[in-house]
Amino acid sequence: MTLGVRNVGLKYFLEGFAGGESLYQSVRQARERLQGLEDRFPCATWLPVICQNPAQIPPTWDELRSVKTEEIPNLPLPTKRRFRTTLLSSLAITVLVCGVRLVGLLENPEIQAYDLMMRSRPATGLDPRLLVITIDDDDLAIQRKNDESLAGASLSEKSLNKVLAKLNQYQPRAIGLDIYRDFKAKDPDLITRLQKTQNLIGVCKGSDGSVNIPGNSPPPEIPPGNLGFSDFIHDRDGVVRRHLLFMNQEATSLCPARYSFSLQLASLYLRPLGIQTKFTPKGNLQLGKIIFPNLNSRTGGYQNIDANGGQILLKYRSSKQIAEQVKLTQFLSSPLDSGAIKDRIVLIGVTAKGDSPDTWPTPYGIPLDEQMPGVLVHAHMISQILSAVQDGQPLLQVWSLWAEVVWIWGWSLVGGVLAWRRLSLPWLALATGVTSGVLYGVCFGLFISGAWVPFVPSALSLVAMVGLMSIYNSKTEARVGSERNEGNEGD
Template identity: 35%
Template sequence: MKLQKLRKFLREWRGVLITIPTVALLVIGLRGMGFLQLLELATLDNFFRWRPNELPESRILLIELTESDIQDLRQWPISDRKLAELLQKIKKFQPRVIGLDIYRDLPVESGHQELVSVFKTTPNLIGVAKISGSKTLYSVAPPPELLKLNQIATSNIIIFDIDGKVRRGLISFQRKGKTFFSLGAKLAAIYLEKEGVKSEQIDKKLNTYQLGKSKFFRLSGNYGGYVNIDARGQQILLNFRSHKCRGKKRQKECRVFPTVSIGDILNDRVSGELIRDRIVLIGSNAESVKDNFFTPFESTPGVEIHGELSSQIISAALDGRALIKSLSEKSEILLIWFLSYIGAILGFNLLRIRWKIVSIFLVGVGIIGSSYIAFLFGWWIPVIPSLLALVGAGITITIYINYVERKDRLTIMALLGQHVSPKIAQAVWRDRYQLVKEGQLLGQKMTATVLFSDIKGFTSITEKTDPETLMFWLNDYMKVMSQVVIDNDGVVDKFIGDAVMAVFGVPIPSTTEKEIAKDAIAAVNCAVEMGEKLHQLNQQWQEKGLPIVIMRVGIATGTVVAGSLGSRQRLNYTTIGDTVNIAARLESYNKSLQGNSCRILINEQTYQYIKDNFSTEFVECVQLKGREQSVNIYQVFGKNSNLK
């Protein structure tokens, strides 16, 4: 019994069981090969843009070189004297740390010694160098004076993704045995040190460390939606601040960080309170200098990206602002499998296409919404693989079901042909999973009523009628009789020459006495109507000079076996059993008994079910040919007035 239940389960659910792993593995494969990475990064960009606005970062001040500053100074690069003057004016307002994002490996006359003096006397000034990827250490060297004082950082913060955008920040990396910190990271470390916050390593192997209120994790090659990226060094995903200016035309009064120009400082247009105890970042935002990079929002100056990294580290350590974490690869794979399952179940259980579309759409919206909410709390959960698994499984199972249903429908229609009523066809289709197996209608033991009809004297008619006329005449007869069977919810089992075999109560079994009685009444009522139709046909045939006939009908109720019979090349749906033999014998019994256009004989079981609905008469109890047991035979003469 358990094995049968298992087989039934596997048969009914095999489409789902095939779809789930197929779609899941395909999506996992596409993701693993990086085909979904661009879509995932675009989704991440939208999450950044949708996020609610945040207050500007008040601990950082950007001092930018603008195109107007270049016109006023009438020189680029800015001269050492002007740069020294700029730094002196900033120093007097006591910033916590100054980051100079302007290369100064060579003198820019005039005033070089003045600048050297400022470098030597400003312990909280950090200059930049660009570390080379070739044999030489620097592609752009740092200011020599700052290098001697170990007051340098690298400008190698910019890490491009495959679409040319910047989404990752570099905290530190090693080159020729030395550890270099990016400008943003070093400025943040100096700022936090004065707050009494220092990093504590948690896991050396995973390069995980605690900094204030947050744990910093090293970015892996397959972090979130990334696939096999270059994750060398200590990288983190930049958690860009959202602000009303994002995505709009950049304006001075609409910035992520408080921002002034170099000209504002040189011309004493900036309050000292804007500088005091802050990180001050000096860099370029002039179009002619081209130090801008694409981020999820817009073209962003490099100095602002340094500021983003500093702000992210400081706010995470002091305020607990979320760092963007990701699920483990195993968790992402499980999520893909789960959503493949959901898509397959929705596609399998919901019958109408529109409900499948609506349900999958709603679940898809739920995936996007829940991923966005998770993002607000600092989690990057890949959306595209999840959606692809959901939609892919839903579409695949729908296509599979349509294929199976078409195949089953063709099987059922091939077996039953046009010889069932729409009501029975609908019932067969409803229960197709229980009825159809391996292209066949399963054999079932059931109680049914079998009807056999035959034309009296058909052999002599064939001798007197030419073949063409005979075929037309017989088809006319068969068409009318088979329609009567169908109208009474019977199944035309077969035509045997001039004989018709019909069964009532198949292929959907009747399991209650009420249902069995209904089948028996329908069979006898069918026989009576066949006689009425034959009477009408005789009148038409007589007018056309065609033969007129009478018919004999035998009806028996009892146990039968109904199902597909034959080979793959020739397969028919039929009914067999002792009840079929009884009905056939009753049709041919005592041909001298008359009954107007149609003589109807029934067995005892049929009589017990129909006796209150039809006019009947007991004939005799007789042992039919080929049977050992006797059978009570009754003749039906017509309907009683109480037959509905």
């Protein structure tokens, strides 16, 4: 019965309040009209109660009806609809970004981000397992002055014979001669030394009939089992970012070597440790417990590359200075500490910047004066193999396609969450920039740990989602506000 009395009291109150009476007067009139129910419902007039701050002027019925929607700031959209819209929008943006990525439009910016992360890694220092004997422009000038038979070669037979003889005294584990010698030696002593130096690896270059590259023959004196090809795989911009470990030579190739120069030297170094070169059933190279998975035509940021042979991503040793270096002239004229050579891999190569320098663009520099000599690129490759096998350093690998798609989608959802906050434009731009920085930091951390994950597509989906949802929120709120204003005018 009390509920019925309350409804009657509310009816009386609304009739008076809507009729223009003040709030207090409407309550008073409702209580007076309930006096007729006192005989059946004692204290019925006590039911209408008002609690009001005496200092506050009570509103009128017309004032309550004229409240405008703009007086309620940041009117939220229904959460369920917002969630559905954000989810569908993030999926659409992810599909669009992944589609653009698959056709190769993001390959260049992804490669640039890759180079930036490669250069930004903390330095790891010199590799103590390597020593590089360099032949610079001064060494060439000295050789030509002392040996007129040098002609166009970079290392005379006399100097080569002296280098090998001195190296053998200090017992290096492997010697790599990164100099093309596709002609027979004339010095009988050098011929014998080349033939009997079992830890010496020579180089040759494979042919490529598609671009009319004939290649280079190996030194005739070095046994076929001690040869490695010197071919590099470079990207469309000429930069060496991949490491070719092995390949099948063309039938007409002048170079018979199946394994790379770097792999041959690394295998020779690891052999006394009982680590042999073998292949998995999937055709991947395996050294000890470490498997070197071959790249596919679509790997990470790469789209439709030539993935023939055994290729991996080249993980440079965090700096240009890969190992201790000594000039040829200094090596031949100065006494050496036996510990500087014993059980090391010694590389011999040209670093001269003459008319036809053997230099290559790398993530550390593309202009000619910043390019890296080929012998040092080989040193980085050797160090990568040994660091993975001996030091447990992770190889650079990529996630599966679906894992990358989920990763990109996740960052588009993060962009949707930022747009939910309804920040002002300057604050939204700042939040987006900070979040993009966090994204780069996460990608860089994963890169150091051995995973190349998509940064550019993720950042693109993040920014696109923030922009799209911000526009959608603005238009939706404007439409809702317009509809409410029209409703108030109709009343």
